[in-house]
Amino acid sequence: MILAFECDAENVAMCAPDDVSVLFEFHPIFESIPWLTRTHFLIVLAALLAIGLMYFGLRKRRLVPGKFQLVAESAFNFVDQGIAKDVIGKGGERYTPYLLSIFLFILFGNMFEVTPLVNFPVTSRMAIPAFLAIVTWFIFVIAGIAKQGLGYFGHLLWPPGVPVGLKPLVGIIEFISTIFVRPFSLAVRLFANLVAGHVMLSLLLGTAGIFVWGFIQGDLGFGKALTGGAWFILGVGIFVFEILVAFLQAYIFTLLSAVYIQTSVHPEH
């Protein structure tokens, strides 16, 4: 069983399910616990990997770092220097724990997409991106209120430095964009990228497997095997691309969280 759905391999160029959610929803591991699926296991595993990297990287910490420590340190410096201090500026190091958490959690969640035998990014389930986007929303709104008081919303609705005639219009756009579009786009961006990647990879590689296997079994003709080979080559190309996407989306989510926090903490920029 390569794909979870029936495929009319004789008549189609590529197997596709009628409903895309069969690629994302799994049967329960135990029949008695209907909600516990593979996804839960992978979410916890992503968290454990993030914790494990830091734990094993810092367990025997030395001034001259070992391999694990070097990886943990570069992840830390990447977020601390490259994102927190660089983007937020003064006081940015206060947000390093949160930014490092979301970066590592999303990174490991994404990397499951291109991990052989796992091949399922937990960030392609809306639960993770939505939750993290809402947490980021709370952080930047609370940071804005802490910095500017309730004038934070006032500045959004009545933006300074804009001609008076345009103020209501710009204010409404700004308010909607900050309060609603930001968390929405943050969550959907991550979700959509990983969903698209997962669909492409599973359909291309799954179809390739079915066609080539059918040819070997003698059920399908040579043309189908060739088509399967083409899908496989394309799938491998996309696989490599998805490794980049997995990293880039984790980076962009973290970077945009930092940028949003920065606009709240230093509104003058």
Added chain:
Amino acid sequence: MDQAAAEALKGALAVIGYGLAAIGPGLGIGVLAGNAVQAMARQPEAAGMVRTTMFLGIAFTEALALIGFVLFFLA
């Protein structure tokens, strides 16, 4: 009307709708990233600021494509 045909038509329309929704953001992100690269090439010392602003702009522009993506599933 045939139920299956209606479903297929709905799916096809949703795909076309998403394709249309992706045109604008695609062009916008292209222009935005191109100009950001120019700005960084002209003033490499401002690269950090340009990059941050570029990502912010991409985030705004991309929101439209993301709304299209959501509507594709809602359809």
Added chain:
Amino acid sequence: MTDVFLLAAEEAEGGGGIQFLLPEPAELYTGILAFLIVFLVMWKFAVPTMRKLMDERQAAISGQIEAANEAKAEADKLKADYEAQLAGAKGEANSIVDAARDDAETVRADLVAKAEEEAAKIREKAQADADAEMSRVLDEAKSEVAGLSVTIAEKVVGDSLDSDRQRALVEQYLNQLESE
């Protein structure tokens, strides 16, 4: 017909569509729990430990640089000491050589003086010897001459004279000659 229609509609509603976009509650709870644990670990353990580590490394590096500077200063001081000692030793050696040269000079002068003295002594002695010899030869020759003169005179005069008186006469004459 109506039943089939309803079933199809229900399936479309339940399977895909907006359901796919909404977070599933069970996954949301797991995600929240997992993320909170990650955040707690990062907040309480990883980031403070990392900062401590960076500070320690900074302190260690600056300490090492300081220690290296100190060691260099010490080495410089030692070098200066050695150079001073070396210069002192050179001066001492020079003075020793000078003293030795002075000593040698004195010894040489002594030796030369002694040798000259000796030579003078030898010369004096030789002179004295030569003088003594000359006076002895002269005396001998005088007495010889006196004897010969007496003999000649005897031969001439022919034994007329008392030999002793004649000798005394001649000697007196000769002494007269000498004193003149």
